[in-house]
Amino acid sequence: MLKVSPCKGVIRFGKQGKLNPRYIGPFKILERIGLVAYKLEFPKELSNVHNTFHVSNLKKCLSDESLIIPMKELWLDDKLNFVEEPVEIMDREVNQLKQSRVPIVKVRWNSKRGPEFTWEREDQIRVKYPHLFS
Structure with missing residues (x-):
C-alpha cells in the first residue's frame, strides 16, 4: 500500500x-x-x-x-x-472579533466519504474558487 x-x-484553520x-x-x-x-x-x-x-x-x-x-x-x-474541490457555498456568517469582523462561508467539498462541510474564510475561497460566487 x-x-x-x-x-x-x-x-x-x-x-x-x-x-x-x-x-x-x-x-x-x-x-x-x-x-x-x-x-x-x-x-x-x-x-x-x-x-x-x-x-x-x-x-x-x-x-x-x-x-x-x-x-x-x-x-x-x-x-x-x-485533491478535494469545493462544490458549493452552503451558508454565510460573520465572525465578530475584538477589532474586526471576518466573513466566513460554509463550503461543501467533493469527498470520497460523502458530503463534507467546513467553515472557511470568504476572502481565501473567493480568490481560489471565484466560480462559486457567481
Whole structure:
C-alpha cells in the first residue's frame, strides 16, 4: 500500500482531513532498490507518478479486500496528493472579533466519504474558487 497526502487547496484553520484515505493500493513490488527503496508496478492511471518509493511511504498490504480503495474513485495529482474541490457555498456568517469582523462561508467539498462541510474564510475561497460566487 502506498501513502498519499490529503490536500484541500486552502488553509483550513489548522485542521487536517482526518478521515481521508491514507494509503492506496495494493501495488505489486517489481524490485528492491538498495536497502530502503522499492519499485512498484502502477496502473496506467498513475503513469505520470515516479514508481520508486522509500519504505516510510509504504505499508504492508493486509489481505482484507474491504480495505482496498479503488483507484477510479480517487483524484490524485502527480505528487500523490488527494485533491478535494469545493462544490458549493452552503451558508454565510460573520465572525465578530475584538477589532474586526471576518466573513466566513460554509463550503461543501467533493469527498470520497460523502458530503463534507467546513467553515472557511470568504476572502481565501473567493480568490481560489471565484466560480462559486457567481
